[in-house]
Amino acid sequence: xxxxxxxxxxxxxxxxxxxxxxxxMLEPFGGQVEKQKAEGVADAINRLLQNLILKCAKxxxxxxxxxxGVIGYGGRVFSALGGGLAGQTLVPISAIANNPLRVEQRTxxxxxxxxxxxxxxxxxxxxxxxxxxGRTPMCxxxxxxKQYLQVFLGRFASCYPPLVVNITDGMATDxxxxxxxxxxxxLSSTDGNALLFNAHISVTNALPIEFPSAEExxxxxxxxxxxxxxxxxxxxxxxxxxADKFPVQPEARGFVxxxxxxxxxxxxxxxxxxxxxxx
Amino acid sequence: xxxxxxxxRWHAFHTHKRGNAPDEYEDAFAGDAAKARxxxxxxxxxxxxxxxxxxxxxxxxxAAEGKPWRELDWLTPVRERWAAEVDPxxxxxxxxxxxxxxxxxxxxxxxxxxxxxxxxxxxWRAVAVGDSCxxxxxxxxxxxxxxxxxxxxxxNQPPLLGSRGRTNDTPQTVERLAxxxxxxxxxxxxxxxxxEWMLRQTENQRRPAxxxxxxxxxxxxxxxxxxxxxxxxxxQGLRNDDATLVIVDL
Numbered sequence: 001x002x003x004x005x006x007x008x009x010x011x012x013x014x015x016x017x018x019x020x021x022x023x024x025m026l027e028p029f030g031g032q033v034e035k036q037k038a039e040g041v042a043d044a045i046n047r048l049l050q051n052l053i054l055k056c057a058k059x060x061x062x063x064x065x066x067x068x069g070v071i072g073y074g075g076r077v078f079s080a081l082g083g084g085l086a087g088q089t090l091v092p093i094s095a096i097a098n099n100p101l102r103v104e105q106r107t108x109x110x111x112x113x114x115x116x117x118x119x120x121x122x123x124x125x126x127x128x129x130x131x132x133x134g135r136t137p138m139c140x141x142x143x144x145x146k147q148y149l150q151v152f153l154g155r156f157a158s159c160y161p162p163l164v165v166n167i168t169d170g171m172a173t174d175x176x177x178x179x180x181x182x183x184x185x186x187l188s189s190t191d192g193n194a195l196l197f198n199a200h201i202s203v204t205n206a207l208p209i210e211f212p213s214a215e216e217x218x219x220x221x222x223x224x225x226x227x228x229x230x231x232x233x234x235x236x237x238x239x240x241x242x243a244d245k246f247p248v249q250p251e252a253r254g255f256v257x258x259x260x261x262x263x264x265x266x267x268x269x270x271x272x273x274x275x276x277x278x279x
Numbered sequence: 280x281x282x283x284x285x286x287x288r289w290h291a292f293h294t295h296k297r298g299n300a301p302d303e304y305e306d307a308f309a310g311d312a313a314k315a316r317x318x319x320x321x322x323x324x325x326x327x328x329x330x331x332x333x334x335x336x337x338x339x340x341x342a343a344e345g346k347p348w349r350e351l352d353w354l355t356p357v358r359e360r361w362a363a364e365v366d367p368x369x370x371x372x373x374x375x376x377x378x379x380x381x382x383x384x385x386x387x388x389x390x391x392x393x394x395x396x397x398x399x400x401x402x403w404r405a406v407a408v409g410d411s412c413x414x415x416x417x418x419x420x421x422x423x424x425x426x427x428x429x430x431x432x433x434x435n436q437p438p439l440l441g442s443r444g445r446t447n448d449t450p451q452t453v454e455r456l457a458x459x460x461x462x463x464x465x466x467x468x469x470x471x472x473x474x475e476w477m478l479r480q481t482e483n484q485r486r487p488a489x490x491x492x493x494x495x496x497x498x499x500x501x502x503x504x505x506x507x508x509x510x511x512x513x514x515q516g517l518r519n520d521d522a523t524l525v526i527v528d529l
Contacts, residue, residue: 006519008298053373054376054377055325057373057376057377059370059374059377059378061374097371111446122379123372123375123376269435
């Protein structure tokens, strides 16, 4: 059965994040005047990286279950890793964990278990800054991701299929991205085809949509385009989504609208899972 | 207090998941023949400081002789010990986050005592959170399984006991079962991968209890266990995971 390879340190899998940092990201996010889409995107990618790291974190360090690349596209296509990782393409997850640009202290509201709420401090590492500049070369970004994956698959031919997560507002300026998306999804390991998931960050104040199986209820043509570019959830991810109470229907795709894809990281099987959401 | 039984013979075997280092084993077991209490636990691999939590849980259960069976009050000092061990440590940001979340593990415990009314009869009580399983073998046949009874019952999100003692850290789904036993009965305590294998073999009309008996008959069964497990991983679809087996003979 495809999508069933063990993810472990000798047979890791690969995550590539494509982060839209074009000037359209200066627009407000999800109807919130005070927050730009660029900030929403930066938060999304930083939370994804944090959750990926926490998935691999043990008391004695990080287990390298994943290799990670972060590709920014805004004006041009570039590795969005900075600080000690500047200019690098694919790095083991432990390198990401140990090289944030900085670690912010944030607060969250937590149920105290007795009907009350208290504010808990937590650390929020930053790897990718909010940024918005130039046009949107999404096609070129997809081509770059394909090059990264070819290198990875050359080394780990029997890995759990790599995942590419594209976070964007959907407006490519260098052509129709569907052909490049398809070329990416046609890459494969012995365990199945590479997966392309899309997170659509929108200016509209529409309700979040997660893992739809049809496009007719999606709010605009950009969302529909990204839906068509997205892979179907493989059976085990689909089952995990259902177990986590997502109302998924058959043919559900790795697409979310004004929502994040942190849940996908939870769905991946690296051993006995703790049921509650990490964050 | 329940009457103690004469110390049963018991054996414990364990091995780590293939691909991991031996010290990354995150199951645990504990037993006390004099108290006739035994336990296994399986630490959730996604949490941290979990081997320690699993170990403390099994030891805590075994030490809890005479504590009310319906309550899990003995967990409180066990949780405090875990926190006292891990909270003072200085850690990188990610390990701090995981420590804050706490460690999670399954638990299966069993206690035996003598029947007050029927000399020669034993009574047992078992408690389970999650998918570590208890089997009773009589005459080479599997005659009782708890809390799961089908190979298809296993998933990767079992109920778990959490070390932080927060709202959901003691799940609603604490399973309890009591029963009778007699001399010659064998009880097997297993963590999930091995328990799933046990049930699937039984469903396929095999006799896994005989297989275990053959392991015990080897000259050095403890040395042979890792290879015995690996062979079943290769040939019988035993899932690659930490594996723990406790055998109690009455």
